[in-house]
Amino acid sequence: ADEKSVDFTVVEPPSQDQTAPETSVKVEGDKNSDGAFITSARATVSATDDDSGVEKVEYSLDGGPYLAYTAPVIVDRVGHHTIAHRATDKAGNTSEAKKVSFTIAQGGGVPAPNCAEFDERHTVFVGTIDTGVPNRITRNRCTINELIEDEKDWSSHALFLKHVTAVLDKLKTDGVIDQRERKAINQAAKKSGIGKPGQSEGYTKLFDGTAASLAKWEQVGGGKFELNEEEGSITSSTEVEGMGMLWLPNRAYGDYSLKLQWRDDAPGSGNANGGVFVRFPKVHDHPEESRPEWVAIKYGHEIQVNDRPDGDMYKTGSVYGFDRVGLGGAGVTPKGTWNDYEIKVVGQHYEIYRNGVLINEFDNTGGQLFEPPRGDDPGTDGRRFASGYIGLQVHGVTDVISYRDIRIKEL
Template sequence: MRNTLTRVGCWLAGALLCTAAAPALVAAPAALPREAAPAAPVREAVAADPAYKVLVFSKTAGFRHSSIDEGVTALRELGGAHNFTVDATEDAQAFTTGNLAQYKAVVFLSTTGDVLNATQQTAFEGYVQGGGGYVGVHAAADTEYDWPFYAGLAGALFHSHPHNQTATLKVEDRAHDATAHLGTSWQRFDEWYNYRTNPRTTAHVLASLDESSYTGGNMAGDHPISWCKDYQGGRAFYTGGGHTEASYTEPAFRRHLLGGIRWAAGMTEADCRPESGYTALFDGSGTTGWQQAGPGSFALADGTLTSQGGLGLLWYSGKEFTGDYSLKLDWRMTDDDNSGVFVGFPASGDPWSAVNNGYEIQIDATDTPDRTTGSVYGFKSADTAVRDAALNPPGEWNTYEIRVTGERLEVFLNGRKINDFTNTDPARSLRQGHIGLQNHGDGDQVSFRNVRIKPTATTPPPTTRTGEVKGVNGKCLDVAGGSSADGTQVQVWTCTGSTAQKWTVPTDGSLRALGKCLDVSGGGTADGTKIQLWTCNGTGAQKWQAQGDGTVRNPQSGKCLDAEGATWNDGTKVHLWTCHTGPNQKWTLP
């Protein structure tokens, strides 16, 4: 994995490191973390990324920003310093499937109006659905109002703006690479857009405007200005800054752009799922409600807790958490370091109580599988392949979500699920206890930010739906001959009520009949690829999404379920075809 380390340590049960020279673990008076000197700012330089290419697109069909040239220059300079090549164009003919394939991200730099035709739009949709990255800068939100795909990709579209002025931004996420270098607030002079909708429910907000700090904001006090989201297989980042020429010489704004590009291009990871309803346990302003158990402590600077010394535990004594909850926090290793997050332990001034009665979610990527980052320490390894793909290296921030549902413990790293553990020990319970942050020992420096929690209601799993899938001429989606053999052709047929026409729509995106899944043969993407029945395997060839226009799309290929030809009799084969919303692509699911 890209942040493989070489550390070898001596371990005791529960992940407290011991060496011959380690002091004895003794109870220590409760102490809050001491205030430290301000931490050094996060560097603009980042770990070397592999070389990649970015397309910067700045075509305008409406107002043209005078800062576009400065923006292109800044992006070229960032690319030269950070190992990516910038191709800049205002020619929409660059939007072909073949040309876009060479780019890890496409930057819409203050584009305005309708800048792509239908063919170019289709190519760009396929690029995003195939995992491509989008970066929208400023007037990218003033673009393509009649293209629903783009509105969803951008997250929100322009409504209006007041005059240029200085405003205060609240930095809501200090773990994402686009905002980790900032403090909890950021003052900038720019042109501040109001948006037609609030993107918070569909995107993860990185920064928002304090509408009391300037005049002309009209979003009722909740005014996102930068956000990220996973979108139809790709990644989308947007920032409302960048109207002025001076923006592109500001070090903090340039670093903001760099982080957005790196994330959209897949060079760094982040949790970009929408987030709301969390209560801060540590927001950077102080440590009220926290106590230190055992030796060592945490330094507090720049809204960040950093472990020092140990073997101890900073635990939240302000509340014992019962029932189901989601705990989120951001963490960063300085180098080859060790720490962990404890849940489900009773109140105690002895850190061994957390070890012996709770569970630790480990932070250290260099030990045995059940003692590495994402493991439930000593009990269950993380899915190391998924973990390695989601993990940022030392020096960069990561985000954990630790989700407790009954006695089930799920761990998400930067938005990806990496562990799923169920407690069966009657002496322990995840449903009741405190949470804590470990300070592991001398030389281990792990930092934490933005510790927050919310209760989650236990709801029954969504029920599946079963019935006929009806298509063109009222005919039913049918498994030929009622055969459950792998490779059996799927067709349309007069509805008979037989089991060959009973389809189940579960919550995993598949369509199932006769115990098997609707499948794109070979995972193909070409028009005319056979649609068949196949053993369920969870691949993209077996994922289907019902669209608002009545089509059923396979996201992996970006194409639609289609009854072939122009006359649709019993036995007409079903295949994959470019979406065109004709009657032979309209389906009604149970």
């Protein structure tokens, strides 16, 4: 047969794709003069890969699990936030995570998520049990704690466990928690006893963010609180001067767990000075004090709210005048974030929790004197009531502070 030939060329084998994709993020929204986004921000993540192409893009909000990025992320909780983002290409290369941080400031116009409760503690609690699981924001913008609803009335323990199981199954499907975390929360729910006899009653709202709820409270002395109905909060006035108190006159409470959220909204770089008054007598027509707001100051206990690094020695969690908590023990958080505050009063024993952490205990035994000395102060001998009223301090026009979700459970 005739000889035949074929021509061909040998080239270098194609190099394997070993380069990870590049990611970037653009955060958009209206900003205030401090550079914080007003009410909400939209984060758009993009990724490019010139070799094998982008397979998937992921993001993590505030240290939570990485979720698949499919659309711009809307962040609308007031406070400081961090978004981490990364991408994986079709060759399996995953980029190093990049981060962007920004702050959301109080504003109006965007409705808050429709959560059954407000609970932004750092970890997931079921009743009084700390699971250690991060209290992440879920896909519907509520935190895990807010979905568990351990503060509502449950007619039986079985119904509560059924509810928790359904919540956990959904969270695991969504990638918010893993199996280990699911087990930890489920075990805590079983141990909590919520719904069993003696534990079926939840917390009663004292202020729920509506005008009708606020109307049950009375302002005495100076200052004023303004209603922010869109976010269900009240904020102390920047125009009405003087120190005063907003108190709930409808009834006195004995032993209880009082829970609320507060936020330091002081202007500029300052910090607010505020407080929660407990166990004081009726403020009108008091035989020894004509100023209503001073009845609470002199004959009740003020649980301090003050994260200022200098100035007053009594920081957040202090029983003002009697039991000092320093800044290092106050559990300080970034200014502008909501803090969970619990004041538990049983007999003459006080416990103060900030974001689920016990930061102070105080025994209201007789014979203790107010410090620094105040001539007409009766000390603890004048404050040892078995029951009393509840109030919120307004300190002045620059001590701007907000409160919301005030509720109580009698013990």
